[in-house]
Amino acid sequence: DVKVTQSSRYLVKRTGEKVFLECVQDMDHENMFWYRQDPGLGLRLIYFSYDVKMKEKGDIPEGYSVSREKKERFSLILESASTNQTSMYLCASSPPYLATQYFGPGTRLTVL
Amino acid sequence: SQQGEEDPQALSIQEGENATMNCSYKTSINNLQWYRQNSGRGLVHLILIRSNEREKHSGRLRVTLDTSKKSSSLLITASRAADTASYFCATDSGDDMRFGAGTRLTVKP
Numbered sequence: 083d084v085k086v087t088q089s090s091r092y093l094v095k096r097t098g099e100k101v102f103l104e105c106v107q108d109m110d111h112e113n114m115f116w117y118r119q120d121p122g123l124g125l126r127l128i129y130f131s132y133d134v135k136m137k138e139k140g141d142i143p144e145g146y147s148v149s150r151e152k153k154e155r156f157s158l159i160l161e162s163a164s165t166n167q168t169s170m171y172l173c174a175s176s177p178p179y180l181a182t183q184y185f186g187p188g189t190r191l192t193v194l
Numbered sequence: 195s196q197q198g199e200e201d202p203q204a205l206s207i208q209e210g211e212n213a214t215m216n217c218s219y220k221t222s223i224n225n226l227q228w229y230r231q232n233s234g235r236g237l238v239h240l241i242l243i244r245s246n247e248r249e250k251h252s253g254r255l256r257v258t259l260d261t262s263k264k265s266s267s268l269l270i271t272a273s274r275a276a277d278t279a280s281y282f283c284a285t286d287s288g289d290d291m292r293f294g295a296g297t298r299l300t301v302k303p
Binding site for chain 2: 086117122123124125127170172174181182183184185186187188190
């Protein structure tokens with residue numbers, strides 16, 4: 083079974099802090115994705131990556147950056163956390179040319 | 195931005211009843227997928243239907259796709275309390291994948 087893990091289930095940070103969310107997958111998938119999920123808005127794509135050291139902006143990249151130094155790891159970085167970044171963050175991975183995405187359990191981030 | 199829109203937003207039924215959820219979308223797609231999310235957890239892939247397919251079954255799940263109406267439905271038969279979750283449709287256009295806002299299903303024992 084594909085396993086996608088995220089570093090924290092719950093995280094509380096203060097406004098202005100730098101926040102790192104880590105995602106690791108164990109199936110050698112090329113594609114990795116970061117979404118945020120807010121009530122009534124569904125999942126919105128922040129960034130995705132099709133290969134190591136490669137990144138592409140999604141629909142809402144502002145205020146976020148990513149890093150993919152190794153194939154299995156995709157990190158989401160909030161350079162200076164703000165209260166409007168309080169949300170559920172979901173990481174996903176998929177093999178190339180396969181539509182199905184495999185999701186991690188999510189990180190619920192609260193920014194105070 | 196969202197592509198798929200699920201309807202209804204929330205659905206409450208008794209155990210043993212069937213649950214039907216609908217998804218409408220706007221642009222051409224390669225395939226449409228349904229995912230399930232238990233409260234506070236990640237999404238789990240349920241079923242994928244390609245644009246040239248009209249109906250697909252998997253256990254108690256039945257998915258239909260009508261590309262002329264740009265709509266899909268997910269039917270869960272003989273529902274169980276454990277089916278309580280949110281259900282999302284996701285449309286794959288080939289360029290990207292878009293998720294709807296979901297239908298919250300509650301199955302009462």
